Amino acid sequence: MNKACLPGLLDHYQSGWSLEQPFYTSTEVFEAEWKHIWRKYWLFAGTVADIPKPGDFFTYKVHTDSIIIIRGNNGEVFAHYNTCRHRGSLICLEEAGHAAKLICPYHQWVFDKDGRLLKARLMPDDFDKATHSLHPVKVEVVEGFIFISLNDNPPDFAAVAKDYASFLKPYQLQSSKVAFKKRYELRTNWKLVAENFRECYHCGPAHPEYCSAVIGANLREPVEEVLTERRVAWKGKGLATDNIDFTADSFHFAVRYPLRPGVSSYSLDGKPVAKPMGQHQDYDAGVLGLVVYPNFWMDAVSDYMWTMRLTAVSPSCTIIDLTWLVDNNAVEGIDYETSRLTEFWKITGEQDWELCENNFSGIESSHYQPGPYAPVELDVAKFVDWYIARMREATVCTHF
Ligand code: FES
Numbered sequence: 001m002n003k004a005c006l007p008g009l010l011d012h013y014q015s016g017w018s019l020e021q022p023f024y025t026s027t028e029v030f031e032a033e034w035k036h037i038w039r040k041y042w043l044f045a046g047t048v049a050d051i052p053k054p055g056d057f058f059t060y061k062v063h064t065d066s067i068i069i070i071r072g073n074n075g076e077v078f079a080h081y082n083t084c085r086h087r088g089s090l091i092c093l094e095e096a097g098h099a100a101k102l103i104c105p106y107h108q109w110v111f112d113k114d115g116r117l118l119k120a121r122l123m124p125d126d127f128d129k130a131t132h133s134l135h136p137v138k139v140e141v142v143e144g145f146i147f148i149s150l151n152d153n154p155p156d157f158a159a160v161a162k163d164y165a166s167f168l169k170p171y172q173l174q175s176s177k178v179a180f181k182k183r184y185e186l187r188t189n190w191k192l193v194a195e196n197f198r199e200c201y202h203c204g205p206a207h208p209e210y211c212s213a214v215i216g217a218n219l220r221e222p223v224e225e226v227l228t229e230r231r232v233a234w235k236g237k238g239l240a241t242d243n244i245d246f247t248a249d250s251f252h253f254a255v256r257y258p259l260r261p262g263v264s265s266y267s268l269d270g271k272p273v274a275k276p277m278g279q280h281q282d283y284d285a286g287v288l289g290l291v292v293y294p295n296f297w298m299d300a301v302s303d304y305m306w307t308m309r310l311t312a313v314s315p316s317c318t319i320i321d322l323t324w325l326v327d328n329n330a331v332e333g334i335d336y337e338t339s340r341l342t343e344f345w346k347i348t349g350e351q352d353w354e355l356c357e358n359n360f361s362g363i364e365s366s367h368y369q370p371g372p373y374a375p376v377e378l379d380v381a382k383f384v385d386w387y388i389a390r391m392r393e394a395t396v397c398t399h400f
């Protein structure tokens with residue numbers, strides 16, 4: 001792609017049609033996305049269940065940055081750029097660990113959990129430690145979900161926090177437990193994963209297990225009657241049911257939808273796979289789905305929660321980090337078996353990963369051209385419209 005191409009590509013974009021090839025394959029587009037979407041919006045990093053105790057931390061590699069997310073002494077969550085204020089070394093080398101203090105491995109400068117520089121060996125007496133704290137990263141924690149932004153002035157997060165609080169409260173994520181994690185490195189573009197998760201056009205042929213669990217996923221069954229009846233029941237239990245719609249200038253949404261009658265959980269046999277999570281007393285909460293663009297997907301059933309963190313590594317590489325969360329008091333071997341807890345989404349997810357990789361390989365063809373979305377792919381079109389609008393904002397004063 002030559003340097004004048006991105007504005008031209010954006011001019012050519014036709015809403016309702018898939019994107020032109022360079023949007024999926026070009027390094028220049030990819031770098032523009034990082035600058036104007038990934039480094040501007042809020043990124044899901046993990047949950048407080050990943051760092052239950054003060055000093056617990058994990059690192060998240062995003063583009064050229066590594067970010068340290070660490071639990072403070074009073075339960076607060078701090079995020080810092082993982083670059084020492086001495087000569088820039090990485091401080092935390094592991095993806096997860098525990099540290100009473102953050103000690104740089106190079107010359108042993110010592111930082112507190114909140115990022116303040118505590119000790120700098122052999123530096124002159126007049127060295128000002130106060131001006132050498134770790135660079136902070138913006139953090140928002142909503143009901144236990146940790147979001148970070150690499151932007152000094154990110155979009156307002158208040159609407160996400162407000163909208164999600166009532167949906168998430170019954171799951172008591174703050175006191176939940178990580179049951180399992182799994183990482184996939186896919187040969188595909190991140191937007192193809194986002195697109196795949198916005199339509200069920202493929203669900204009938206591709207996801208027999210998912211269609212067995214979710215009424216209407218095959219697009220051949222009416223769901224209104226069941227949905228109306230379930231909504232009354234959910235409301236009666238105090239569960240949030242007013243879906244949050246995705247709009248052109250928002251970046252999140254929420255939806256609750258029913259499992260097939262007689263199905264209690266996302267499981268291969270429809271039976272529960274763990275004890276009810278948090279405040280849930282039974283298995284009738286249906287499915288709660290949350291999305292925050294560009295990198296967070298979550299589904300929760302009454303007995304477990306499944307989060308997906310998507311990380312764009314290059315135009316052709318996307319890392320997917322999956323986490324299964326259960327009630328804090330659920331005991332493995334008694335209240336759940338990890339293999340049964342995870343098999344439904346391992347199977348369903350791997351079906352999707354294959355579709356996303358095949359989609360990318362086909363788009364690399366010399367004869368790929370944008371194709372029309374089906375009416376049932378409206379949400380894909382909305383996501384792609386949102387993406388194009390963000391990229392257009394970016395190119396107003398940027399030259400490629
Ligand atoms: S680079 Fe960290 S102490 Fe020197």
Ligand SMILES: [Fe+2]
Pocket residue numbers: 196197202203206207352
């Ligand atoms: Fe799928």
